[in-house]
Amino acid sequence: MAADTILEIENIEVIYNKSVQVLRGLSLRVPRGQVVTLLGSNGAGKSTTLKAISRLLSLENGELTSGRILFDGQDTAGEEPHQLVRRGLFHVMEGRRVFGDLTVEENLTAATFALSGRGVKHSGFDQVYSYFPRLHERRHARAGYLSGGEQQMLAIGRALIAQPALILLDEPSLGLSPRLVEEIFTIIARINRETGVSMLLVEQNAAVAFAIAHYGYIMETGKIQLDGPTARLMADQDVREFYLGHAGHGGERSYRDIKHYKRRKRWLS
């Protein structure tokens, strides 16, 4: 494997509860320093892919039954999730998953455990606060009381604290207003540019994902269907029709938005 690859997934299969197969031979690659996006419709297996990478799958009774995942050149099989985080692989989960009872600052403190045993000095929370000034204003507030956008900022802020080599981002646009989506994606792109951290970005909002990603994969029912540099994908007729909504699929789009809204409510309750 080339040294310029931070993540390499080879033909993985994932089964939940020893019965439901969700991933069927999925492969993808994230070059070091790049933003790669993984798109697909509801239930395609995007989140499952990320959970397989971060090994949080075991908490949901899911199992990687074949294939392998190389992070920074090393097979991740047998590693515990927190050990992977300490090696520099940070998963920002779908639905933000901030610790609602903890303050913003305590949420960031929780992420400092990612630095354990790495010999990196953590630079305080200043870097997070400079990317997200709003978090600084609300640093003593309970995370459960933050707005959806602020919670997403906090979720990304926790990743920054961990000083990772790779961030897995699961639908950061979920349930946010278009204006906030734009603001947050602008910052995500800046973080990639300024810190050089690689990112694997899962999205349903293909337009914003393409705007910041260098390369894209499109998956359906557990497999990659199509991949290529974002410019090429954006020119593809099918992609334009199904993912960018350029061919009068407005009805389906708004249905998705409603589903998003419902899911957002579920996460917050």
Place this chain on the structure above:
Amino acid sequence: MTDLLFLLEVSLAGLGSGALLSLTALAFVLIYKATRVINLAVGEILMLGSYLFFAFAAGMGLSVWLALPLAVAGGALTGAVVERGLIRPMLGESPISVFMVTVGLGSVLIGLVELIWGTDPRSLPPFIANTPVFLGEAYVSRKILVAFLVAAAVMAAFMLLFRYWRGGVALRATATDQAAAYSCGINVPGVFSAAWTVGCGIAAGAGVLLGAIGGISPSMGVFGLSALVVVIVGGLDSILGALIGGLALGLIQSWAGTYLGGEYQGVVTFGLLIVALMVRPYGLFGTHEIERL
């Protein structure tokens, strides 16, 4: 006037045993917060702690100041072994089966202690003087006062640790969302293990204090049931609930025992439990839904 003085003395005694209830309740809370397990064997770990102290101080003739930390360490070690050997392999099993395992563990501990030390009650070598203390005009047993002060100091220390120490943040994060805690690099199994170790160590220490006041016997673990009432009323995941609930129940038990008669203590305790559960099913200070057993 003397009646009032008597009430004051009864109340002070109640606060003393209430502080021990709080301390024991803290053991329940720590373990429940981290692992969502109601460890019914907390009472028996408490009993084991007092017997370990007895063995080290009376049996081996060690100084009580050495026997005390050894007893606490013995309880802690038991907790660590139980978590690793019995509880962790059951991760993901239904709460009721894990609960039953702790019930079984309690019986095993009672059996072991009876095998080694017999069933007769014993008294611990005295390490707190018998001379009473007077707060103003009110008489307080010195043992109860010492127990109160130690319990209060330990509770205060834990409240501060929870709030300001990084490890406290790890425990609270794990309690809120295990997957998210993992994703922040927190060693979640390590938190489980630490909670059981520290929780059982606290229970063992409470056992030594309780034994110093009232003597020890293999059945003294029933004290754990009162502490369980405290945490169910106060909220299984709330340290503050354990503190306030313990003191309150200690007072109430002391009043009921004095003014109604000793046989009413149990009735009042569990009557209180039923009323509290009807008013607030999640406990007065609890935040999370309790897994219904």
